[in-house]
Amino acid sequence: MLAKDRIILALDVDTKEEALTLVEKLRGHVGLFKVGMQLFTVAGPEIVNHIRDSGGSVFIDLKFHDIPNTVSESGRTVTRLGCAMFTVHAAGGIRMLRTLAEAVKDEASVLNIKPPLVLAVTVLTSINQQILKEDLFIDGMSVQDVAVKWACLAKDAGLCGVVCSPLETAAIRAACGHEFKLVTPGIRPKWALKNDQMRVTTPAQAIKLGADYIVIGRAITRAEDPISAALKITEELEEVEGELDVK
Numbered sequence: 001m002l003a004k005d006r007i008i009l010a011l012d013v014d015t016k017e018e019a020l021t022l023v024e025k026l027r028g029h030v031g032l033f034k035v036g037m038q039l040f041t042v043a044g045p046e047i048v049n050h051i052r053d054s055g056g057s058v059f060i061d062l063k064f065h066d067i068p069n070t071v072s073e074s075g076r077t078v079t080r081l082g083c084a085m086f087t088v089h090a091a092g093g094i095r096m097l098r099t100l101a102e103a104v105k106d107e108a109s110v111l112n113i114k115p116p117l118v119l120a121v122t123v124l125t126s127i128n129q130q131i132l133k134e135d136l137f138i139d140g141m142s143v144q145d146v147a148v149k150w151a152c153l154a155k156d157a158g159l160c161g162v163v164c165s166p167l168e169t170a171a172i173r174a175a176c177g178h179e180f181k182l183v184t185p186g187i188r189p190k191w192a193l194k195n196d197q198m199r200v201t202t203p204a205q206a207i208k209l210g211a212d213y214i215v216i217g218r219a220i221t222r223a224e225d226p227i228s229a230a231l232k233i234t235e236e237l238e239e240v241e242g243e244l245d246v247k
């Protein structure tokens with residue numbers, strides 16, 4: 001895989017026009033474009049079609065969490081949209097995850113297309129030990145232990161990988177093996193602002209720690225020159241190529 005293909009650009013903007021301007025500018029410099037709730041709720045499935053029509057690959061990050069039937073039918077619709085990856089919450093339980101994995105496989109085979117990677121969101125990076133205990137009522141386990149357990153649940157259900165903190169990648173990699181895809185947000189190059197992200201790593205650190213893909217938003221989209229920011233990150237990733245090659 002080329003280093004630039006490991007970069008997932010988060011299109012966290014409010015309008016189709018802003019999103020497509022970024023896609024136009026950065027298409028050749030990143031691997032995928034992430035359409036999350038903010039953009040999808042204003043621009044809808046159309047934005048996915050637009051990005052695909054202009055040659056971009058799409059990660060639909062809607063983090064499904066509902067009963068098995070609703071989630072698996074939604075998995076079929078995003079598969080029909082032709083995205084390369086999408087997300088679901090591992091906390092929905094194994095029945096929901098398994099039903100979803102089977103539905104996506106089935107839908108892709110009916111359409112005769114490559115199925116999208118279904119990724120489970122483990123513990124959100126905004127959740128710390130205290131919130132886990134006081135708000136989610138999960139006591140006696142560390143955030144990392146819960147993330148690893150949910151990653152294993154996702155793997156058992158037939159999912160392709162997880163979204164996790166770069167700081168949890170080593171433990172999840174050890175538990176789930178090398179084929180399992182690890183996607184990590186919370187990435188900040190040394191030269192970028194931290195914004196509201198607390199626990200961050202640099203792009204190179206994330207890949208060294210075992211991530212397959214890194215999600216980057218503002219460090220590129222709000223840079224004075226987004227293309228040169230993307231190129232700088234790619235260079236940084238290429239520097240750890242030795243480690244990338246063995247994966």
Ligand code: C5P
Pocket residue numbers: 010012036123124125126163185186187195197215216217218219
């Ligand atoms: O701008 P920035 O690089 O912080 O954007 C990070 C992206 O990753 C956002 O789209 C955010 O929703 C997403 N994300 C995150 N932390 C998580 C899960 C997703 O920052 N735990």
